[in-house]
Structures are given as structure tokens and as C-alpha cells.
Amino acid sequence: MKLSNKRRLFLKSAVATSSLGVAISAGLLTPSAVLASWPETAFTAKSSADAINALFGATATQSDKVIVDVNDVAENGAIVPVTIKTSLENVENMSILVNENTSPMTASFNLQPEFGDSVSIRVKVAKPSDIIGVVKAGGKLYSNKKHVKVTQGGCG
Amino acid sequence: MSTSVKIRAKAKGDMVVIKALWSHPMETGLRKNKDTGELIPANFINHIKCESAGKEIMNADWNATISKDPYLSFSYTGNKGDEFKISWADSTGETGEKATKVK
Numbered sequence: 001m002k003l004s005n006k007r008r009l010f011l012k013s014a015v016a017t018s019s020l021g022v023a024i025s026a027g028l029l030t031p032s033a034v035l036a037s038w039p040e041t042a043f044t045a046k047s048s049a050d051a052i053n054a055l056f057g058a059t060a061t062q063s064d065k066v067i068v069d070v071n072d073v074a075e076n077g078a079i080v081p082v083t084i085k086t087s088l089e090n091v092e093n094m095s096i097l098v099n100e101n102t103s104p105m106t107a108s109f110n111l112q113p114e115f116g117d118s119v120s121i122r123v124k125v126a127k128p129s130d131i132i133g134v135v136k137a138g139g140k141l142y143s144n145k146k147h148v149k150v151t152q153g154g155c156g
Numbered sequence: 157m158s159t160s161v162k163i164r165a166k167a168k169g170d171m172v173v174i175k176a177l178w179s180h181p182m183e184t185g186l187r188k189n190k191d192t193g194e195l196i197p198a199n200f201i202n203h204i205k206c207e208s209a210g211k212e213i214m215n216a217d218w219n220a221t222i223s224k225d226p227y228l229s230f231s232y233t234g235n236k237g238d239e240f241k242i243s244w245a246d247s248t249g250e251t252g253e254k255a256t257k258v259k
Binding site: 037038039043078079080081098101102103105106107108109110111112114115116118119120121122123124 | 171184186202203208211212213214215216217218219220221222223224226227228229230231232233234247
């Protein structure tokens with residue numbers, strides 16, 4: 001991640017701190033759960049659009065060069081394998097969001113040029129949901145999605 | 157409970173394929189203890205960093221919505237014999253790291 005982006009994130013988190021303080025004093029969050037480096041705003045945002053905007057300060061354009069690989073049906077929502085793959089060049093970040101989860105932002109990978117073209121991980125899916133893959137490449141944001149049906153929710 | 161990770165690092169041509177499996181509860185903080193009805197406190201890995209031969213190749217922020225006992229797989233440009241290292245931190249402040257030689 002470029003320094004300028006980090007600075008932007010820092011500014012955003014500084015702005016968000018005041019509301020975070022309120023949340024802590026209201027007992028909604030325990031202080032130990034709040035790590036300085038963790039992008040709290042993006043990871044607790046209730047919608048995918050808010051989460052993407054909080055993390056990148058931009059909205060993503062739909063692109064076929066981002067591939068979200070997930071089974072059509074997942075029997076167990078607690079363990080849903082997801083792969084994000086891209087043919088884009090100069091990839092700086094790959095992120096995974098589960099649209100219908102209470103907090104959609106699931107994982108955000110900041111990548112160096114040596115990193116390959118895909119990342120695979122297992123996620124929890126509470127109910128049938130689009131899985132959104134976001135790729136930041138050459139300073140621009142791209143995304144794609146795929147729907148997964150779950151027969152048993154993964155967050156209970 | 158202390159967290160551990162198993163890593164498989166295998167060279168394939170000029171790429172190295174990583175498969176990593178942690179043992180970690182990844183508690184969201186929203187689940188209730190079925191006997192007492194009390195909330196089980198949040199405890200999830202929220203940051204990881206991967207290095208190849210001392211150089212960072214990826215760092216990531218994770219949410220509690222990563223499955224219990226996280227599994228992660230990816231590849232990177234690297235060589236057999238290099239050292240590959242993963243370090244992580246969870247939301248309770250526990251940290252750990254593990255290094256392995258690429259086979």
C-alpha cells in the first residue's frame with residue numbers, strides 16, 4: 001500500500017475515533033478488541049459499499065478480470081471456501097466481502113509485486129449471499145461477485 | 157489456548173505455493189454459551205503478515221467472519237530453499253510467528 005493511502009486511512013480512522021470512543025464507553029466494544037492498526041471502520045461497516053468506501057475511499061467498477069470462485073451451494077455456512085483471482089496487472093490489494101453478513105468486510109490483503117494472481121480462504125456465510133471480490137490494481141478499484149446459497153448459516 | 161499454524165511451502169517452477177492452516181477459534185463475540193447463555197468474548201486473528209527471505213510479500217486484515225481454524229492459500233514468486241515466515245496477531249493481543257524453508 002502506498003504511503004499516501006495509509007495517510008488517508010489514518011485520517012479516516014482519526015475522524016472515526018470520536019464515534020468509536022462513544023461505542024467503547026457504551027460498552028459496545030471492549031478496548032482490547034480495538035487494535036490501532038486494524039481498519040475498524042471498514043470491518044464493522046454494515047454494508048459492502050460503506051466498507052469498500054471506508055477502506056479505499058472509492059467505489060469499485062464491475063470487471064470480468066476479477067473472478068470470484070465459490071460453490072453455488074454451500075451445505076455448511078461456517079466453512080465456505082472462496083478464491084479471488086485476477087488477470088489485472090499491478091495488483092495492490094485483494095479483498096473479500098460477504099454481502100449479507102452483518103459486517104460484510106471479511107479479509108483485505110495488501111500485496112507486494114511478488115504475490116501471485118489469487119488468494120484462497122474459508123469464510124463464514126450467515127445466509128444466502130453474494131460474495132464480492134475487490135481488486136485494487138494500478139490505483140483503480142475493480143470488483144465482481146458470485147452468489148452462494150447456504151443451507152445452514154455459519155454464524156450461530 | 158495457544159494458537160499454532162501449519163505451513164506447507166512448495167516450489168513450483170518460479171512460484172512458491174503456500175498452504176497455511178491455523179488452529180484458532182475465530183470467535184465473533186456474538187455467539188452464546190449454550191449452557192450459561194453468556195456471550196463468548198470475541199477472539200479472532202485480525203492481522204497477518206507473510207515474508208519471503210525477510211521481505212514482505214503480503215499483509216492482511218481479517219474479520220471474525222473468517223472460518224474457525226483459518227485456511228489460507230496463495231502463491232508468490234520465490235525459490236526453493238528460501239525462508240518463508242508468517243506472523244499474526246489476534247483481537248485479544250496474542251501474537252505468534254512461524255517460519256519454514258520452501259521445499
